[in-house]
Amino acid sequence: MKLALSPEEVKFRDELRELYRTKIPAEIRDRVKYGLELSRDDIVTTHRILNANGLAVPKWPTAWGGQDWTPMQLHIWEDEMQLASVPEPLTFNAQMIGPVIAQFGSEELKQRFLPPTANLDIWWCQGFSEPDAGSDLASLRTTAVRDGDSYIVNGQKIWTTLAQYADWIFCLVRTDPGVKKQAGISLLLFDVKTPGVTIRPIKLIDGHHEVNEVFFENVRVPADQLVGEENMGWTYAKFLLGNERTGITGVGRTKVKLGVAKEYAAQIRSGSGTLLEDPVFAARIAEIENELLALELTLMRVVSNSTGDKPNPASSVLKLRGSELQQAATELLLDIAGSDALPVNTDDIASPGWAQRSGPAYLNYRKTTIYGGSSEVQRTIIASTILGL
DSSP: OOOOOHHHHHHHHHHHHHHHHHHHHHHHHHHHTTTTTHHHHHHHHOOOOOOHOSOOTTSSGGGGTTTOOOOHHHHHHHHHHHHOOOOOHHHHIIHHHHHHHHHHHHHHHHHHHHHHHHHSSEEEEOOOOOOTTTOOOOGGOOOEEEEEEEEEEEEEEEOTGGGGGEEEEEEESSSSSSSSSTTTEEEEETTTSTTTTTEEEOOTTTOOOEEEEEEEEEEEEEEEGBSSSOOOOOHHHHHHHHHHHHHHHHHHHHHHHHHHHHHOOOOOETTEGGGGGOHHHHHHHHHHHHHHHHHOOOOOOOOHHHHTBOTTHHHHHHHHHHHHHHHHHHHHHHHGGGGGGSOOOOOSSOOOOOHHHHHHHHHHGGGGGGSOOHHHHHHHIIIIIOOOO
Protein backbone atom coordinates (compact mmCIF):
# COMPACT_ATOMS: atom_id res chain seq x y z
CA MET A 1 0.00 0.00 0.00
CA LYS A 2 1.49 3.35 -1.01
CA LEU A 3 1.23 6.28 1.36
CA ALA A 4 2.43 9.11 -0.92
CA LEU A 5 0.55 10.60 -3.85
CA SER A 6 2.05 10.50 -7.34
CA PRO A 7 2.60 13.82 -9.17
CA GLU A 8 -0.55 13.13 -11.20
CA GLU A 9 -2.54 12.49 -8.04
CA VAL A 10 -1.21 15.68 -6.45
CA LYS A 11 -2.38 17.62 -9.54
CA PHE A 12 -5.76 15.89 -9.34
CA ARG A 13 -6.03 16.73 -5.64
CA ASP A 14 -5.07 20.37 -6.15
CA GLU A 15 -7.64 20.82 -8.94
CA LEU A 16 -10.38 19.42 -6.71
CA ARG A 17 -9.21 21.53 -3.78
CA GLU A 18 -9.44 24.66 -5.93
CA LEU A 19 -12.85 23.75 -7.34
CA TYR A 20 -14.40 22.94 -3.98
CA ARG A 21 -13.24 26.25 -2.52
CA THR A 22 -14.29 28.44 -5.47
CA LYS A 23 -17.44 26.84 -6.91
CA ILE A 24 -19.27 25.99 -3.67
CA PRO A 25 -20.57 29.10 -1.85
CA ALA A 26 -18.45 29.94 1.20
CA GLU A 27 -21.51 30.52 3.38
CA ILE A 28 -22.65 26.93 2.77
CA ARG A 29 -19.19 25.52 3.56
CA ASP A 30 -19.01 27.60 6.73
CA ARG A 31 -22.34 26.18 7.88
CA VAL A 32 -20.90 22.69 7.49
CA LYS A 33 -17.61 23.55 9.18
CA TYR A 34 -19.20 25.12 12.22
CA GLY A 35 -22.10 22.72 12.60
CA LEU A 36 -24.98 24.96 11.50
CA GLU A 37 -28.08 23.38 9.97
CA LEU A 38 -28.26 23.13 6.18
CA SER A 39 -31.46 23.93 4.31
CA ARG A 40 -32.89 21.80 1.49
CA ASP A 41 -31.77 24.52 -0.95
CA ASP A 42 -28.19 24.38 0.41
CA ILE A 43 -28.02 20.64 -0.25
CA VAL A 44 -29.65 20.84 -3.70
CA THR A 45 -27.51 23.81 -4.76
CA THR A 46 -24.28 22.07 -3.78
CA HIS A 47 -25.29 18.72 -5.29
CA ARG A 48 -26.13 20.32 -8.66
CA ILE A 49 -22.87 22.30 -8.76
CA LEU A 50 -20.97 19.08 -8.11
CA ASN A 51 -22.98 17.25 -10.78
CA ALA A 52 -22.38 20.00 -13.33
CA ASN A 53 -18.64 19.50 -12.75
CA GLY A 54 -18.81 15.70 -12.91
CA LEU A 55 -18.32 15.31 -9.16
CA ALA A 56 -21.69 14.19 -7.80
CA VAL A 57 -21.71 10.51 -8.77
CA PRO A 58 -18.15 9.50 -9.72
CA LYS A 59 -18.63 5.94 -8.43
CA TRP A 60 -21.44 5.26 -10.92
CA PRO A 61 -20.83 3.65 -14.31
CA THR A 62 -19.46 6.18 -16.79
CA ALA A 63 -22.52 5.73 -19.01
CA TRP A 64 -24.57 7.33 -16.24
CA GLY A 65 -22.31 10.16 -15.14
CA GLY A 66 -19.62 8.26 -13.29
CA GLN A 67 -15.89 8.79 -13.60
CA ASP A 68 -13.42 6.11 -14.54
CA TRP A 69 -11.26 6.98 -11.57
CA THR A 70 -8.85 4.83 -9.63
CA PRO A 71 -9.69 3.93 -6.03
CA MET A 72 -7.09 6.48 -4.93
CA GLN A 73 -8.74 9.23 -6.99
CA LEU A 74 -12.11 8.37 -5.46
CA HIS A 75 -10.55 8.57 -2.01
CA ILE A 76 -9.04 11.97 -2.83
CA TRP A 77 -12.38 13.21 -4.23
CA GLU A 78 -14.20 12.34 -1.02
CA ASP A 79 -11.46 13.33 1.42
CA GLU A 80 -10.87 16.75 -0.14
CA MET A 81 -14.61 17.41 -0.24
CA GLN A 82 -14.87 16.73 3.49
CA LEU A 83 -11.77 18.76 4.27
CA ALA A 84 -13.26 21.72 2.35
CA SER A 85 -16.50 21.34 4.36
CA VAL A 86 -18.50 20.84 1.17
CA PRO A 87 -21.90 19.19 1.76
CA GLU A 88 -21.47 15.76 0.22
CA PRO A 89 -23.79 14.65 -2.60
CA LEU A 90 -27.05 13.43 -1.12
CA THR A 91 -26.24 9.94 0.16
CA PHE A 92 -29.62 8.45 -0.69
CA ASN A 93 -29.15 9.41 -4.34
CA ALA A 94 -25.42 9.18 -4.94
CA GLN A 95 -24.33 6.34 -2.65
CA MET A 96 -27.44 4.24 -2.21
CA ILE A 97 -30.27 3.91 -4.74
CA GLY A 98 -28.34 5.22 -7.76
CA PRO A 99 -25.69 2.48 -7.70
CA VAL A 100 -28.37 -0.16 -7.03
CA ILE A 101 -30.45 0.89 -10.05
CA ALA A 102 -27.30 1.06 -12.19
CA GLN A 103 -26.28 -2.43 -11.08
CA PHE A 104 -29.58 -4.30 -10.86
CA GLY A 105 -32.30 -2.14 -12.49
CA SER A 106 -33.84 -2.68 -15.91
CA GLU A 107 -32.77 -0.46 -18.79
CA GLU A 108 -36.12 1.32 -18.49
CA LEU A 109 -35.50 2.07 -14.80
CA LYS A 110 -32.00 3.32 -15.58
CA GLN A 111 -33.22 5.66 -18.31
CA ARG A 112 -36.07 6.92 -16.17
CA PHE A 113 -34.35 7.41 -12.83
CA LEU A 114 -30.57 7.71 -13.10
CA PRO A 115 -30.26 11.18 -14.75
CA PRO A 116 -32.68 12.93 -12.33
CA THR A 117 -31.16 11.01 -9.41
CA ALA A 118 -27.65 12.19 -10.36
CA ASN A 119 -28.81 15.82 -10.56
CA LEU A 120 -31.03 15.67 -7.45
CA ASP A 121 -34.09 16.47 -9.53
CA ILE A 122 -35.53 13.55 -7.53
CA TRP A 123 -34.79 13.57 -3.78
CA TRP A 124 -34.84 9.98 -2.53
CA CYS A 125 -35.38 8.71 0.99
CA GLN A 126 -34.71 5.22 2.34
CA GLY A 127 -37.54 2.94 3.42
CA PHE A 128 -35.64 0.23 5.27
CA SER A 129 -36.00 0.47 9.07
CA GLU A 130 -39.25 -0.47 10.81
CA PRO A 131 -40.28 -0.34 14.49
CA ASP A 132 -39.28 -4.03 14.86
CA ALA A 133 -36.72 -4.20 12.06
CA GLY A 134 -33.85 -1.76 12.39
CA SER A 135 -30.44 -3.23 11.75
CA ASP A 136 -32.13 -6.65 11.52
CA LEU A 137 -33.85 -5.98 8.21
CA ALA A 138 -34.80 -9.63 7.88
CA SER A 139 -37.59 -9.00 10.40
CA LEU A 140 -39.35 -6.34 8.32
CA ARG A 141 -43.11 -6.67 8.01
CA THR A 142 -44.21 -4.09 5.43
CA THR A 143 -45.98 -6.12 2.76
CA ALA A 144 -46.46 -5.75 -0.98
CA VAL A 145 -49.11 -7.97 -2.58
CA ARG A 146 -49.25 -8.28 -6.35
CA ASP A 147 -52.57 -7.11 -7.82
CA GLY A 148 -52.53 -7.16 -11.61
CA ASP A 149 -49.94 -4.71 -12.84
CA SER A 150 -49.41 -3.19 -9.38
CA TYR A 151 -48.27 -4.02 -5.87
CA ILE A 152 -50.43 -3.02 -2.90
CA VAL A 153 -48.14 -1.85 -0.06
CA ASN A 154 -49.14 -1.77 3.62
CA GLY A 155 -46.97 -1.18 6.67
CA GLN A 156 -44.73 1.33 8.38
CA LYS A 157 -41.17 2.60 8.18
CA ILE A 158 -39.36 4.60 10.83
CA TRP A 159 -36.26 6.77 11.24
CA THR A 160 -36.67 7.81 7.60
CA THR A 161 -34.06 10.54 7.31
CA LEU A 162 -35.10 13.79 5.59
CA ALA A 163 -38.30 12.24 4.25
CA GLN A 164 -39.89 15.66 4.73
CA TYR A 165 -37.84 16.80 1.72
CA ALA A 166 -38.17 13.61 -0.35
CA ASP A 167 -39.91 13.12 -3.68
CA TRP A 168 -39.53 9.32 -3.89
CA ILE A 169 -38.74 6.42 -1.57
CA PHE A 170 -36.82 3.18 -2.20
CA CYS A 171 -38.59 0.70 0.00
CA LEU A 172 -37.93 -2.84 1.16
CA VAL A 173 -41.17 -4.84 1.25
CA ARG A 174 -42.06 -8.43 1.98
CA THR A 175 -43.47 -10.02 -1.16
CA ASP A 176 -43.40 -13.65 0.01
CA PRO A 177 -44.45 -14.18 3.65
CA GLY A 178 -44.19 -17.95 3.27
CA VAL A 179 -40.41 -18.08 3.42
CA LYS A 180 -38.06 -17.21 6.28
CA LYS A 181 -35.96 -14.17 7.07
CA GLN A 182 -34.00 -12.73 4.16
CA ALA A 183 -35.92 -14.57 1.46
CA GLY A 184 -39.15 -13.02 0.23
CA ILE A 185 -38.05 -9.37 0.34
CA SER A 186 -38.24 -7.04 -2.68
CA LEU A 187 -37.19 -3.46 -3.43
CA LEU A 188 -39.84 -1.05 -4.74
CA LEU A 189 -39.57 2.57 -5.89
CA PHE A 190 -42.49 4.94 -5.51
CA ASP A 191 -43.53 8.57 -5.22
CA VAL A 192 -44.13 9.62 -1.60
CA LYS A 193 -47.11 11.65 -2.82
CA THR A 194 -48.87 8.45 -3.87
CA PRO A 195 -52.27 8.16 -2.13
CA GLY A 196 -51.94 6.18 1.09
CA VAL A 197 -48.45 7.47 2.04
CA THR A 198 -48.31 9.49 5.28
CA ILE A 199 -45.11 11.11 6.61
CA ARG A 200 -44.99 12.17 10.26
CA PRO A 201 -42.06 14.03 11.85
CA ILE A 202 -40.09 12.65 14.81
CA LYS A 203 -38.49 15.31 17.02
CA LEU A 204 -35.04 14.20 18.11
CA ILE A 205 -33.29 14.71 21.43
CA ASP A 206 -31.26 17.57 19.89
CA GLY A 207 -34.49 19.42 19.09
CA HIS A 208 -34.27 19.06 15.32
CA HIS A 209 -36.59 17.44 12.79
CA GLU A 210 -34.34 15.10 10.87
CA VAL A 211 -36.17 11.76 10.80
CA ASN A 212 -39.74 10.63 10.24
CA GLU A 213 -42.27 7.86 10.48
CA VAL A 214 -43.72 6.82 7.12
CA PHE A 215 -47.00 4.90 6.95
CA PHE A 216 -48.35 2.97 3.95
CA GLU A 217 -52.06 2.20 3.67
CA ASN A 218 -53.05 0.35 0.50
CA VAL A 219 -50.46 2.22 -1.55
CA ARG A 220 -50.71 1.13 -5.18
CA VAL A 221 -47.24 0.92 -6.79
CA PRO A 222 -46.80 0.07 -10.48
CA ALA A 223 -45.08 -3.31 -10.81
CA ASP A 224 -42.58 -1.90 -13.29
CA GLN A 225 -41.09 0.10 -10.39
CA LEU A 226 -39.72 -3.12 -8.87
CA VAL A 227 -35.91 -3.10 -8.86
CA GLY A 228 -34.41 -6.27 -10.31
CA GLU A 229 -36.17 -9.52 -9.46
CA GLU A 230 -38.98 -10.10 -7.00
CA ASN A 231 -37.77 -11.55 -3.66
CA MET A 232 -34.15 -10.53 -4.32
CA GLY A 233 -34.33 -7.36 -2.22
CA TRP A 234 -31.99 -8.68 0.46
CA THR A 235 -29.18 -8.95 -2.08
CA TYR A 236 -29.78 -5.38 -3.23
CA ALA A 237 -30.00 -4.12 0.35
CA LYS A 238 -26.61 -5.66 1.23
CA PHE A 239 -25.07 -4.04 -1.86
CA LEU A 240 -26.59 -0.68 -0.92
CA LEU A 241 -25.59 -0.83 2.74
CA GLY A 242 -22.03 -1.80 1.84
CA ASN A 243 -21.76 1.46 -0.12
CA GLU A 244 -23.31 3.40 2.76
CA ARG A 245 -20.90 2.00 5.36
CA THR A 246 -17.84 2.93 3.30
CA GLY A 247 -19.22 6.44 2.72
CA ILE A 248 -20.01 7.23 6.36
CA THR A 249 -16.48 6.64 7.65
CA GLY A 250 -16.05 10.42 7.71
CA VAL A 251 -12.29 10.74 8.17
CA GLY A 252 -12.19 14.19 6.55
CA ARG A 253 -15.22 15.38 8.50
CA THR A 254 -13.66 14.30 11.78
CA LYS A 255 -10.41 16.07 10.88
CA VAL A 256 -12.38 19.29 10.37
CA LYS A 257 -14.12 18.85 13.73
CA LEU A 258 -10.78 18.37 15.45
CA GLY A 259 -9.46 21.52 13.74
CA VAL A 260 -12.48 23.49 14.94
CA ALA A 261 -12.01 22.05 18.44
CA LYS A 262 -8.42 23.30 18.48
CA GLU A 263 -9.60 26.71 17.25
CA TYR A 264 -12.05 27.02 20.16
CA ALA A 265 -9.63 25.55 22.72
CA ALA A 266 -7.08 28.22 21.76
CA GLN A 267 -9.63 30.88 22.81
CA ILE A 268 -10.23 29.48 26.32
CA ARG A 269 -7.94 30.43 29.20
CA SER A 270 -6.57 27.59 31.29
CA GLY A 271 -4.01 28.30 34.03
CA SER A 272 -1.34 30.61 32.64
CA GLY A 273 -2.11 29.72 29.01
CA THR A 274 -4.95 28.37 26.92
CA LEU A 275 -6.80 25.08 27.01
CA LEU A 276 -5.03 24.09 23.78
CA GLU A 277 -1.69 24.35 25.63
CA ASP A 278 -2.84 22.19 28.52
CA PRO A 279 -0.79 18.94 28.41
CA VAL A 280 -3.71 16.71 29.38
CA PHE A 281 -5.93 18.25 26.74
CA ALA A 282 -3.12 18.05 24.15
CA ALA A 283 -2.68 14.35 24.92
CA ARG A 284 -6.38 13.75 24.38
CA ILE A 285 -6.21 15.52 20.98
CA ALA A 286 -3.13 13.49 20.01
CA GLU A 287 -4.82 10.22 20.91
CA ILE A 288 -7.85 10.94 18.71
CA GLU A 289 -5.65 12.15 15.84
CA ASN A 290 -3.53 8.99 15.99
CA GLU A 291 -6.60 6.78 15.94
CA LEU A 292 -7.97 8.81 13.04
CA LEU A 293 -4.73 8.31 11.12
CA ALA A 294 -4.96 4.55 11.68
CA LEU A 295 -8.53 4.60 10.37
CA GLU A 296 -7.47 6.62 7.32
CA LEU A 297 -4.84 4.05 6.44
CA THR A 298 -7.38 1.27 6.85
CA LEU A 299 -9.78 3.18 4.61
CA MET A 300 -7.14 3.40 1.88
CA ARG A 301 -6.54 -0.35 2.12
CA VAL A 302 -10.26 -1.12 1.89
CA VAL A 303 -10.83 1.20 -1.07
CA SER A 304 -7.83 -0.19 -2.92
CA ASN A 305 -9.03 -3.76 -2.47
CA SER A 306 -12.70 -3.17 -3.35
CA THR A 307 -14.09 -4.39 -6.65
CA GLY A 308 -16.58 -2.38 -8.67
CA ASP A 309 -19.60 -4.56 -7.98
CA LYS A 310 -18.93 -5.98 -4.53
CA PRO A 311 -18.12 -3.74 -1.54
CA ASN A 312 -15.34 -5.02 0.69
CA PRO A 313 -16.74 -6.62 3.89
CA ALA A 314 -14.11 -4.57 5.75
CA SER A 315 -16.42 -1.59 5.16
CA SER A 316 -17.94 -2.73 8.47
CA VAL A 317 -14.63 -1.92 10.19
CA LEU A 318 -14.74 1.57 8.70
CA LYS A 319 -18.32 2.13 9.77
CA LEU A 320 -17.65 0.86 13.28
CA ARG A 321 -14.50 2.87 13.99
CA GLY A 322 -15.42 5.92 11.91
CA SER A 323 -18.67 6.43 13.80
CA GLU A 324 -16.88 6.05 17.15
CA LEU A 325 -14.30 8.72 16.24
CA GLN A 326 -17.03 11.08 15.02
CA GLN A 327 -18.59 10.72 18.45
CA ALA A 328 -15.22 11.30 20.14
CA ALA A 329 -14.81 14.58 18.25
CA THR A 330 -18.27 15.88 19.23
CA GLU A 331 -17.63 14.83 22.83
CA LEU A 332 -14.39 16.82 22.74
CA LEU A 333 -16.24 19.93 21.53
CA LEU A 334 -18.81 19.50 24.29
CA ASP A 335 -16.08 19.29 26.92
CA ILE A 336 -14.36 22.40 25.55
CA ALA A 337 -17.64 24.31 25.79
CA GLY A 338 -18.12 23.23 29.42
CA SER A 339 -21.01 24.97 31.16
CA ASP A 340 -21.47 27.25 28.13
CA ALA A 341 -22.99 24.21 26.40
CA LEU A 342 -26.00 24.23 28.76
CA PRO A 343 -28.07 26.95 27.02
CA VAL A 344 -29.35 26.28 23.48
CA ASN A 345 -30.54 28.78 20.86
CA THR A 346 -30.39 31.68 23.31
CA ASP A 347 -29.26 35.17 22.30
CA ASP A 348 -29.46 37.09 25.58
CA ILE A 349 -26.61 35.41 27.48
CA ALA A 350 -22.84 35.35 27.08
CA SER A 351 -22.58 31.72 25.96
CA PRO A 352 -21.21 31.74 22.38
CA GLY A 353 -23.20 30.15 19.56
CA TRP A 354 -20.67 27.37 18.92
CA ALA A 355 -20.86 26.32 22.57
CA GLN A 356 -24.66 26.29 22.44
CA ARG A 357 -24.50 24.02 19.37
CA SER A 358 -22.05 21.60 20.97
CA GLY A 359 -24.68 19.95 23.20
CA PRO A 360 -27.20 19.20 20.42
CA ALA A 361 -24.36 18.04 18.15
CA TYR A 362 -23.07 15.69 20.84
CA LEU A 363 -26.55 14.22 21.31
CA ASN A 364 -27.20 13.98 17.57
CA TYR A 365 -23.98 12.06 16.93
CA ARG A 366 -25.01 9.31 19.35
CA LYS A 367 -26.98 7.96 16.36
CA THR A 368 -23.87 7.28 14.28
CA THR A 369 -23.21 3.99 16.06
CA ILE A 370 -26.79 2.93 15.36
CA TYR A 371 -27.73 3.90 11.79
CA GLY A 372 -26.36 2.12 8.75
CA GLY A 373 -26.15 -1.04 10.83
CA SER A 374 -25.45 -0.69 14.55
CA SER A 375 -22.00 -1.28 16.05
CA GLU A 376 -23.25 -4.62 17.39
CA VAL A 377 -24.26 -5.67 13.88
CA GLN A 378 -20.92 -4.50 12.46
CA ARG A 379 -19.03 -6.54 15.05
CA THR A 380 -21.07 -9.61 14.11
CA ILE A 381 -20.28 -9.05 10.40
CA ILE A 382 -16.59 -8.58 11.17
CA ALA A 383 -16.53 -11.75 13.27
CA SER A 384 -18.29 -13.89 10.68
CA THR A 385 -17.09 -12.57 7.31
CA ILE A 386 -13.60 -11.26 8.09
CA LEU A 387 -12.35 -13.23 11.09
CA GLY A 388 -14.24 -16.44 10.23
CA LEU A 389 -15.43 -16.94 13.79
